[in-house]
Structures are given as C-alpha cells and as structure tokens.
Amino acid sequence: MKELKLNQLNKDQFQPFGDIIDKNQEIPFEINNGNCLRYNNLAKLSFTDGQAGISLFESKTITFPYSFNFMEKHPLGSQAFIPVFGCRFIVIVAKEINGKPSEPLAFITNHGQGINYHKNIWHGVLAPVEEKATFAIIDWIGKGNNLETYTFDDEFQINL
C-alpha cells in the first residue's frame, strides 16, 4: 500500500493527460446580446471508428482513505466528465511505460469543474466525493473494443 499525494486539480500537472473544463482556461466572448459569456472549445475531443455521444453516469460516493489498484484507458476516444450538480471528484491518471500505467497522480476538482481525458490515457474510475454524483459524459459511441484495463499488484491509498 502506497499513499499518493492528493493535488488540487491544476493545468500544469494535468495537461499531459487531458483538459480542465472550467472558466479559467479560456478568455470568453459575449453572445446573446451580452447576456451570456461563451468559453469556447475547452476540450480536445477525438474519436476513432465512432462518434461523440452524451451519457449520464450516476456513481456511488467514495470515502477516505480511498484505496484503488485498478486503472483503465480508452484507445478509441477521449472521455469527458462534467458534474451536473457541481459535485467534486477525484481524478487519477498515469503515464504509460512499457504498455502499463506507471505510478498514478491524484487530483481533486473544485465544485463545478469538469475534465476530459485524452484518448488512450490511463485513468481511474469515476470517484465522486460528494452526494448528487451525477455526471454528463461525452465519450466514444461506436462498435469495437474501447476498454483496456490494468490492475496493480499493490493498492494505492489517497487521504483527503
């Protein structure tokens, strides 16, 4: 069992793995006669042999200490998670070395932040830390095998 540091989600550390979907990533422009700001095109979406779809995930809430030894990746498409009720969640990613995830990095989001994992990036499963854990998912819809998994021999643990 190895403890991982829990980092506040930040662009410097997260950008090799994906995108942060919040209002700090782009300068917005006005639409709707000045009544609305548009923060445009915040995520790098990419889909092979399929197309983007919108789904909802309703997840159980995790508790701390949070232990895991399982990661997954999607070779055919990016995958975005956006909270519908603002719920914060844990984001776990890892670089691939020799076809396997290396030691993971762990982040916690702010209320209302979303993220987009780039195609083929190792990540943990959805791990919300609050109730009302409903998320809109923008990911690959198609036919084929879009899931690879890896289970570490030992568990990692995250404390709040």
Place this chain on the structure above:
Amino acid sequence: MKELKLNQLNKDQFQPFGDIIDKNQEIPFEINNGNCLRYNNLAKLSFTDGQAGISLFESKTITFPYSFNFMEKHPLGSQAFIPVFGCRFIVIVAKEINGKPSEPLAFITNHGQGINYHKNIWHGVLAPVEEKATFAIIDWIGKGNNLETYTFDDEFQINL
C-alpha cells in the same frame, strides 16, 4: 404581446425538437464493478463540416414575466445544454413553417436536466431561472455560418 403557456419539460412535447438529458430516458447499465450506472447515449448529435466540442456558457439569470421576440437555429449542428450546478432553465422551441419559426412552445426544466436541440431546430437563447447559471454546451465547432436568426414583430411573454 402574446402569453405562452410554460410547460414542465416532457418527452411527448419536446421530442420533435430534441432530446431530454436526464435519468428517465433510458434504462441504465452497471459499470465500474457495480459502483456506477451508465445511462447511455441520450442525445442525437449531428455535425456537418465540423465536429463536436465542449464549451461553457455563463449566463445572466432571467426574471418573470420573461418577454422575447428572438429565435435562432444552427444549420450545421445539434446543440446540447447541461447545467453544471443543476440550474433550471427555460427552453423555447418552434416548428419551422415557410422558413420561419411558428408560434413557440415554452418549457421549464427540473434541476439537473439537460437538453439537446437537434440540428436546424428554431430555439430561444439560454434563459436560466436561477443563480449559478453555468452550462456545458456540446455543439458544433468548425468554420462556416452556423447561425440563422429570426425576430418576431410582436413579443411573446412567459409567466412562471
């Protein structure tokens, strides 16, 4: 000035115009070892000469009575609105007759409901009725003219 009835968003009336994105539209399946339910592929996404992108809209909140005479449509792509903090909003749509929107229909969403306007459907601008009016938008990203607008001679009014 003509008053429009404000309907609770419902599939029977809304499905000619788009999709409701909530947990009542599909039977979910379990993922993540039973810790999460996936309500799969809830919206008909369609993009011409471009691709799906994720943006954020931050809108001013409307007040009632709400008056409008402006509608728009997007000939090159569908457009989904998903609240990030659960915010309810007014949804206005109209059938096209002779190239113009006919008398609009007005709906109000429940907390956490999202919607997807199908490609080329006349609709009103984003009209949230609560604070924290941040929405994730999944719509067309590309080069070209994806906006047509129409202004009615007289205003329509909606009361809560």
